[in-house]
Amino acid sequence: xxxxxxxxxxxxxxxxxxxxxxxxxxxxxxxxxxxxxxxxxxxxxxxxxxxxxxxxxxxxxxxxxxxxxxxxxxxxxxxxxxxxxxxxxxxxxxxxxxxxxxxxxxxxxxxxxxxxxxxxxxxxxxxxxxxxxxxxxxxxxxxxxxxxxxxxxxxxxxxxxxxxxxxxxxxxxxxxxxxxxxxxxxxxxxxxxxxxxxxxxxxxxxxxxxxxxxxxxxxxxxxxxxxxxxxxxxxxxxxxxxxxxxxxxxxxxxxxxxxxxxxxxxxxxxxxxxxxxxxxxxxxxxxxxxxxxxxxxxxxxxxxxxxxxxxxxxxxxxxxxxxxxxxxxxxxxxxxxxxxxxxxxxxxxxxxxxxxxxxxxxxxxxxxxxxxxxxxxxxxxxxxxxxxxxxxxxxxxxxxxxxxxxxxxxxxxxxxxxxxxxxxxxxxxxxxxxxxxxxxxxxxxxxxxxxxxxxxxxxxxxxxxxxxxxxxxxxxxxxxxxxxxxxxxxxx
Amino acid sequence: xxxxxxxxxxxxxxxxxxxxxxxxxxxxxxxxxxxxxxxxxxxxxxxxxxxxxxxxxxxxxxxxxxxxxxxxxxxxxxxxxxxxxxxxxxxxxxxxxxxxxxxxxxxxxxxxxxxxxxxxxxxxxxxxxxxxxxxxxxxx
Ligand SMILES: [Fe+2]
Numbered sequence: 001x002x003x004x005x006x007x008x009x010x011x012x013x014x015x016x017x018x019x020x021x022x023x024x025x026x027x028x029x030x031x032x033x034x035x036x037x038x039x040x041x042x043x044x045x046x047x048x049x050x051x052x053x054x055x056x057x058x059x060x061x062x063x064x065x066x067x068x069x070x071x072x073x074x075x076x077x078x079x080x081x082x083x084x085x086x087x088x089x090x091x092x093x094x095x096x097x098x099x100x101x102x103x104x105x106x107x108x109x110x111x112x113x114x115x116x117x118x119x120x121x122x123x124x125x126x127x128x129x130x131x132x133x134x135x136x137x138x139x140x141x142x143x144x145x146x147x148x149x150x151x152x153x154x155x156x157x158x159x160x161x162x163x164x165x166x167x168x169x170x171x172x173x174x175x176x177x178x179x180x181x182x183x184x185x186x187x188x189x190x191x192x193x194x195x196x197x198x199x200x201x202x203x204x205x206x207x208x209x210x211x212x213x214x215x216x217x218x219x220x221x222x223x224x225x226x227x228x229x230x231x232x233x234x235x236x237x238x239x240x241x242x243x244x245x246x247x248x249x250x251x252x253x254x255x256x257x258x259x260x261x262x263x264x265x266x267x268x269x270x271x272x273x274x275x276x277x278x279x280x281x282x283x284x285x286x287x288x289x290x291x292x293x294x295x296x297x298x299x300x301x302x303x304x305x306x307x308x309x310x311x312x313x314x315x316x317x318x319x320x321x322x323x324x325x326x327x328x329x330x331x332x333x334x335x336x337x338x339x340x341x342x343x344x345x346x347x348x349x350x351x352x353x354x355x356x357x358x359x360x361x362x363x364x365x366x367x368x369x370x371x372x373x374x375x376x377x378x379x380x381x382x383x384x385x386x387x388x389x390x391x392x393x394x395x396x397x398x399x400x401x402x403x404x405x406x407x408x409x410x411x412x413x414x415x416x417x418x419x420x421x422x423x424x425x426x427x428x429x430x431x432x433x434x435x436x437x438x439x440x441x442x443x444x445x446x447x448x449x450x451x452x453x454x455x456x457x458x459x460x461x462x463x464x465x466x467x468x469x470x471x472x473x474x475x476x477x478x479x480x481x482x483x484x485x486x487x488x489x490x491x492x
Numbered sequence: 493x494x495x496x497x498x499x500x501x502x503x504x505x506x507x508x509x510x511x512x513x514x515x516x517x518x519x520x521x522x523x524x525x526x527x528x529x530x531x532x533x534x535x536x537x538x539x540x541x542x543x544x545x546x547x548x549x550x551x552x553x554x555x556x557x558x559x560x561x562x563x564x565x566x567x568x569x570x571x572x573x574x575x576x577x578x579x580x581x582x583x584x585x586x587x588x589x590x591x592x593x594x595x596x597x598x599x600x601x602x603x604x605x606x607x608x609x610x611x612x613x614x615x616x617x618x619x620x621x622x623x624x625x626x627x628x629x630x631x632x
Contacts, residue, residue: 141606142606142607142608143605143606144593144594190587190589190595191589191590192589192593192595193589193594193595194589194591194593195591212590212591217590217591219590232590
C-alpha cells in the first residue's frame with residue numbers, strides 16, 4: 001500500500017477534476033438536489049437512454065501500447081421512480097457498458113437491457129415486476145422466469161455474441177457494438193426459459209460451462225467455442241441452496257452447496273432465505289466428462305458470493321480461492337438502505353475473507369484463510385482451471401461510505417499481497433486481468449477496472465500492472481460524468 | 493323394465509331437444525400464431541372444470557396460417573373459459589423445460605395472464621350468450 005502515491009494522483013488530477021465536476025450532468029446534479037451523500041452517485045439512476053459513445057480523458061500516466069479491446073460491464077442502474085425506491089439493489093435494471101480501449105484512447109458507452117420489466121416499468125414510471133427484494137405489483141403478469149428478468153449481473157462474450165446475464169432466467173443477447181438488445185437467448189428449444197447463472201466459467205480455449213439452478217436441481221451447460229450448446233445435463237445437490245457462483249478446474253465442476261437455503265423462491269426472494277449452518281458447506285465435485293461421476297466433500301459452514309478459480313495438484317487435490325463470509329450478508333434490507341442514501345458504520349457486518357479451499361482426493365476440505373478482506377476475486381483468463389499465481393480483489397473498507405477502497409493482488413506462490421489504496425474518495429469495483437502481449441505467466445498482465453471518484457462525481461477507468469499494483473495505476477482515463485456501481489464484466 | 497326403458501328414452505330425447513332449444517354457438521378465433529406448423533390444442537371449460545383436467549369441450553386445430561378458428565355448437569349459455577397451447581412439434585403434449593416451465597406458447601381467453609401459475613377463472617371467463625358469441629384470443 002502506498003499512500004503517498006495515491007496523494008500524488010489526487011494532486012496531479014486536481015485541475016482536471018475541478019473542471020469535470022462542473023460539467024458532470026444528470027446524476028450528480030440530482031443527487032445534490034436531494035442532498036444525498038456524495039457516494040450515493042453509486043446508487044443513482046443512469047439516464048434512461050444510457051450513454052452515447054463518449055471519449056474519456058487521459059488524466060494520469062501513459063496507457064500501455066498493447067492494451068486493446070473492450071471492457072464490457074453490467075450492473076443495476078435504475079433505482080427510483082419519483083420518491084419511490086427499489087426494494088433491493090439486485091432489482092435495478094441492468095445497464096451494459098462498453099469501454100473500448102485502443103491506441104491509448106478509451107471510449108465509454110452504455111445501454112439498458114430492454115427486458116419486459118424495463119419496458120413496462122419505464123412506460124408506467126413505477127416499479128411493477130417482482131424480484132429479489134421486491135414483492136411486485138399484482139397487475140404484473142408472470143408466466144416465465146424472464147418476466148422478472150433484470151439482466152443486471154454480468155456479461156459474457158461467446159463467439160462474438162454479447163450476452164447480458166442474470167441468474168434466475170435467460171441470458172439476453174446484445175449487439176456488442178451498439179449494445180442494443182436482441183432478446184432472450186435460447187440455447188436449445190427444450191431449454192427455453194431455463195436459468196443461466198451470471199457466473200459462467202470460460203476455459204482458456206473459449207469453451208464455456210455454466211449452471212442452471214432450480215432449487216435442488218442443477219443443470220449443467222457446456223457451450224462450444226462456436227457458441228453452440230454441446231451438452232446439457234442435470235445433477236441433484238440435495239437442497240435448495242442459494243447458488244450465485246461456483247468453480248471449475250480442468251477436469252471438474254465444483255458446486256458449493258452453502259447452507260443458505262431458500263425453498264420458496266417466490267418474491268421477494270430475499271424473504272425466503274434461511275441460514276442452516278448445521279449442514280456445513282457441502283461441495284459436489286462433478287466429472288466434466290461424465291456428469292454421473294460425482295463425489296461429495298464438506299467444510300465448515302460458510303456463505304459466499306464469488307470464487308476465483310480452481311486448479312488440481314498432481315495428486316488430485318483440488319484447490320480454489322473464494323471470498324468466504326462466516327454468515328450471510330445482503331439479507332433483508334441489504335443494499336436497500338444504500339439506494340436511499342442511508343449508510344453508517346453500523347452497516348458493517350461480515351466481510352468476505354480471501355480463503356484457499358483445499359479438497360484432498362478423499363475426505364473433508366480444508367480452509368486456509370488469508371485475512372485479506374475483499375470481493376470480486378478475479379484471475380488471469382489464460383489460467384482458469386489451471387495452476388497460477390495471482391488473484392485480484394476489490395478490498396478494503398471506508399468508515400465514511402459503502403464500497404471498497406483498495407485493489408489487492410495476492411500471490412499464492414510467494415504468499416505476498418500487494419495493494420493500492422485509493423482512499424475514501426474512490427469506490428473500487430471489479431478489476432479484470434488482461435494478458436500483456438507476449439506474456440507467458442499471470443505476472444505478465446494488466447488489471448483493468450472502474451472506480452467511482454465520489455469527490456469529483458465522475459467515473460474513471462484505471463490500468464495497473466498486475467505484478468506491481470502497489471506502484472499505483474499505470475494510467476487513468478476519466479469520464480465527464482458518473483454511472484452507478486455495477487457487478488461484473490468481461491474483457492473482449 | 494319397460495318403464496325404465498321408456499324413461500330413458502324420454503330423458504334421451506329431452507337431452508337431444510333441450511340444448512337445441514337453448515342452442516348457443518361459440519366461435520373462438522385464435523390469432524397472431526407465431527409458427528405456421530403444429531396444432532392449437534384448445535380446451536373449453538366451465539367454472540367447475542377450469543382448474544381440473546377435464547374440459548367441457550375441446551378442439552385440436554391444425555395451424556396452416558397465423559390464425560385458427562374453433563366452432564362449438566349447442567352449448568348451454570353461461571360462463572366459459574378457454575385454455576390453449578400451441579403444440580408446435582405435434583407430439584400431443586405441452587412441452588416443458590427441465591424445470592417444468594412451458595416451452596410451447598399458451599394462452600387463455602380474454603388474453604388473461606397468470607402470475608406464477610395459470611390465469612385465474614375470474615380473469616379468463618367470458619359469457620356465451622344464447623344467441624351466439626365470438627371470442628378472439630391473441631397469442632403473443
Ligand atoms: Fe456475482
